[in-house]
Amino acid sequence: VKKARLLIFDKGKSITSKDVKYLLDFMSLTATENAFSKAFFEYGFQQFQLEATDILHEFELGEWRRVFIHLLRILEAYQKSRAKDELDHRYQSLPTFTAGTICRFSKSVSSLKKMTVHNFEDIL
Incomplete structure (x- = not known):
């Protein structure tokens, strides 16, 4: 420069x-x-x-899914259901972001039930 x-x-x-x-x-x-x-x-x-990278474009979604599952296991080992309940609460309290971009999260993100690729993008 x-x-x-x-x-x-x-x-x-x-x-x-x-x-x-x-x-x-x-x-x-x-x-x-x-x-x-x-x-x-x-x-x-x-x-x-020091600048943060755009993590969405650094992870392939399959890799992000594996990392997220690993993070959930760490939370479970740390404080059993309290930490996962807090995570679910925080995702549930996030506002949606324009139609078709980030939709409302399920009540239990940590259960990983009926998750699509789009859901994992939103979680990331």
Whole structure:
């Protein structure tokens, strides 16, 4: 980003020039300085390591199903039904999100009864 900014502001290169695009495009960066990066750079701070990934696009749904079942088993081992009841309550209390996107959850998400791929997407 720093090199790209030097090209733009000191050398007068266009933001769409080959040189600037070469520096930025491989990581989908922009020529914008971030205040946190600038202030904490000397301490080895890397903001990109802190940003959360979009987990929905990182998991295949079959893998998410296996992870979710494993998490349910951990909850069951931890506090038997209390933790699973709390999980079910929290899913049940979530509002729906536009027609056809996230529908109302069943009263017992943790039972995994009649679950479709769409339900697992919503749970994720």
